[in-house]
Amino acid sequence: MDENMKIGTKSENGQSLKPQSEERYVSPPGVQNQRTVENDINKRMDMFTTEKPMRRLEDLVVSEKTKKQMASLLTKVKYHDVLYEDFGLKEVDATGGRTAINLYGPPGTGKSFAAEAIANELNMDIIRVNYAEIESKFVGETPKNIKAVFQKAKESNAVLFFDEADSILGKRLSNITQSTDHAVNVSRSVMLLELDNFSGITIFATNFASNYDSAFVRRILGHIEMPLPDKSCREMIFKKLIPSKLPIELSKSDRECIIIETEWLSGGDILNIIVNASSMALEREGYTCKVRLNDFITAIHSSKKAKEEIGR
Template identity: 65%
Template sequence: MNKIKRGKERIVEPLSIPNKKSDTFVLETPRRDLSKLVTSDKTLQQIKNIISKIQNYDLLYNKFGLKDIDPSGGRTAINLYGPPGTGKSFAAEAIANALNKKIIRVNYAEIESKYVGDTPKNIKLLFSEAKKADAILIFDEADSILGNRLSNVSQSTDHAVNVSKSVMLLELDNFSGITIFTTNFGSNYDSAFVRRIIGHIKFTLPNSENRKKLFRGMIPNKLPIQLSEKDFLSIIDLTEGFSGGDLLNVVIYASSQAVERDGENCKVGINDFVDAISLIKTAKREIGINSKK
């Protein structure tokens, strides 16, 4: 079986930010590689199209005249959306790697402040630092910041939320760099943000062939497994509807069960994987938003 080698730990560089957020906004060197992304051909092609738009800015905007019709000045905002565990965060980092740029990864909880007025300041600061470092901004769980603005403002916190979203819109308009949003809930976006995003790229649950690639890539070379080809295909059939994240949990749980049973001399076999799959299927039925009330 072909194995995907795991990347090294993220390399981070603290930014010189003169406030309490200085330990939150950090520059990272992306480690993910687009060639290792397992997704549909359609999704992969859309990603490559966006990368081409960025890499061929001079040709498209100067020679071909897109600068005359694009008031954004070539701003690139990308939205990666779809079910959890389908590779959105991996893809965001891989895009940055392909463009040879560093990243600043952030979610709304890291820029939100309990002090009135600080959240807009943090948003401005974030974009300012990204501009200075020529870094790509990656917003995880982006629906928290890009969601619909409140129409019925009844208290100061509601007003603060709307102000923060308005500041986000302005900063996006004034940012000539690259911003990538990832979300499991793209339908929650405010239409004003949707218009400013050039590429909405959907991630879907892996089909059988992609589950084979994912599963093989998640088996470490050192893991003592005992699976026939028939066993392997059975696992792929049993995991219909599983995301890459689900498959990773299958491998971890199956391995842990084998170690609990036989210790260092264990062999992770088909029964361990079947038990792990059953556990995850039960959780999908009974826990979370997909469970039946």
């Protein structure tokens, strides 16, 4: 460039040269709106994190009936091409790519454990969701969060796990009296649509399966009951939950008594009983304590009383 043509210098006729203003490209309104939508979705997707599942199916203590149900559903996932291509099931099941599983039963029976173990068995990450994370007090926000979590699961190829699913799969309201009622119905309609369009694995868990809307029930491939453990299951759970370092002093008949006394209690209850019994022994005798039958029986009775009077 000629020296006289630099910005801030003068031309040959003595007139000052002004720098040319740079032209700024402004995106059309449609493109701007699209970018805004994408940024909003990405921000909502960041609310949900993928995790590496650590639980394993072989460590899950459930009845043989429950194990067979899980094995059947896992076969559907693992051998999808055989079932829907070779066996022709896609001719009669247009939603063959969708796999939704419902785990239902009392609290503490291993539903969250099972969901994580299923993801592990499938060698997939897991995204845990509860209704509090997707609900919003602002009208219209909850449906957007629902769309975002399904998109997150799709992009990360993760199992989508909804805990306390009755909160989001509940019956739609027929008597609309206020805006919040309408918002609930919209959220559930969006949930139905996203579930229909999602070709991945969705797992629901609930203590109140009877609260589900029938439209969701029809879209779930398998409903697996997670009942309270029977005697043999309680025995296995108790054995698994006793650490090798725990200073227990129990005879064979003492263990039998504990298993009998824990009837109608869940695996989660048994874990709490072991913790409480150990704490009582430590408080009574100090570091050199022994956790004995009476400690377990006291903890069991306390757990049952709480269930009867508080958690009924």
